[in-house]
Structure formats: C-alpha cells, structure tokens
Amino acid sequence: MPTRIGPVFISCNPGEQPPRAGMDERKKRARAIERRLAKAYPDARCTLDFRSPLELLVATVLSAQCTDERVNLVTKDLFRKYRTPEDYALAPPGALEKDIRSTGFYRNKAKGLRSCCRQLIEQFDGKVPDSIDALVALPGIGRKTANVIMGNAFGKTTGITVDTHVRRLANRLGLTRQADPGKIERDLVELIPRSKWVSFGHRMIQHGRRVCKARRPDCRHCPLDDVCPRVGVEGK
Numbered sequence: 001m002p003t004r005i006g007p008v009f010i011s012c013n014p015g016e017q018p019p020r021a022g023m024d025e026r027k028k029r030a031r032a033i034e035r036r037l038a039k040a041y042p043d044a045r046c047t048l049d050f051r052s053p054l055e056l057l058v059a060t061v062l063s064a065q066c067t068d069e070r071v072n073l074v075t076k077d078l079f080r081k082y083r084t085p086e087d088y089a090l091a092p093p094g095a096l097e098k099d100i101r102s103t104g105f106y107r108n109k110a111k112g113l114r115s116c117c118r119q120l121i122e123q124f125d126g127k128v129p130d131s132i133d134a135l136v137a138l139p140g141i142g143r144k145t146a147n148v149i150m151g152n153a154f155g156k157t158t159g160i161t162v163d164t165h166v167r168r169l170a171n172r173l174g175l176t177r178q179a180d181p182g183k184i185e186r187d188l189v190e191l192i193p194r195s196k197w198v199s200f201g202h203r204m205i206q207h208g209r210r211v212c213k214a215r216r217p218d219c220r221h222c223p224l225d226d227v228c229p230r231v232g233v234e235g236k
C-alpha cells in the first residue's frame, strides 16, 4: 500500500489554493512523481518527427495550437520541399503559407519561420545555433521551443519544456503556483534533478495527453493518485 505524500486538497472553491507545502515536502513529492511517471511512460520522447535541428525548429513552431500528429503529416511533405533556411526565407509569397495552412495560424507561422530563417542565414551561416541564449534571440523562438531543440536535437539539458500540459499538471500536482511558463520552469528545475529535466518534460506531456486531461482528468486510473493534491480539479 503506497504512502500518501501530502494531503488531498478539498475545496468548494475551484480557485482556492491549498496551503503551500515546504520545499522539502515539494521535493519529496516531485521525486515521487518523477519516478512514477518514469515507470508509467518509460519510452516517452519527443513526438515530433525530425532529422535535423532545423526540422525540429520548424516542427516546433508549427506545433503551436496544433497536434503533433497533424504537424507530422504536414512536415512529411514540407521537409522534402524545404531543406535549408534559404528555402523558407526565399519561398515565393503565399507558397509557405499554403504548405503549412492546415496547422492553423499559418500566416503568423510562415512570417515567423521566414524571419527566423533569415536570421539563421545572416548570423549563423544557415545553421541552428546550439545555445539557448542564441535560440531565444531568434524571431518567434521562445524558451519552450529553445528547450525542445536543445534537449532533443542537440542532447543538451538547459531546462524543462513547459507547454500547456506541463503548465496544467505542475499546478494540479502542487509543484508550482505560477501561470507564467518561465516561472513554472524556474520552480520545476528546483525540484527535479537536472539529469531528468528532458525526460520529465516528455513524461508530463504524455501524462497530460493520456490521463490528466484539461477537462476530465482520469484521477481514478492515475498512477499519481496518492501523491497528487489535485489543485483546482473539480469534484474531488
């Protein structure tokens, strides 16, 4: 019988937060969560298809507000047609937009990819830099995308990717009280050992997709049941 770490938080007010656990307790809970997720999702990995840092950069930009499955469908043809930053930067007006249309927000995404690739050509000799600071300085590349590229294309651990799933789960699990992804990442890196940052991000995302969904978290079948305070989860 597993020992519960910390109490379940029960409130009639969905906006109410439980008393903040101390650092030691949060660390203990975070480690337990990390171990459970590792057991539940041993093979969790980046679900975007790519063969180079440039392909991962493009796929990650396209994945905003879009499923990875849809992005993989689109990039299957896109990556045959666009092989270098020049191909994106010099694509005829409307062509790139048409090729990425089904990923949504295609005008903004095409604009972002064009300016990003222009900067890669001008400043980095057409190569994606393997530095988090250089990546976040590129147009349209935020810290989430930069962490994805560093961890998955370059095998370098620079932080924890905080997407919409990680943001939701980290709050429900009582690992943060922040809404801003940068602040959530700062809280998580304090709690999770550095060697686990990349895999922890993948596993949280997988758990958010499969079990701890936004509208109907399946708490009854959740491997984190006894370590989760379920902050903000209605009906608990």
Ligand code: SF4
Binding pocket: 172, 173, 211, 212, 213, 217, 218, 219, 220, 222, 223, 224, 225, 228, 229, 230, 231, 233
């Ligand atoms: S599914 Fe329920 S128990 Fe599991 S992590 Fe989400 S809120 Fe917690």
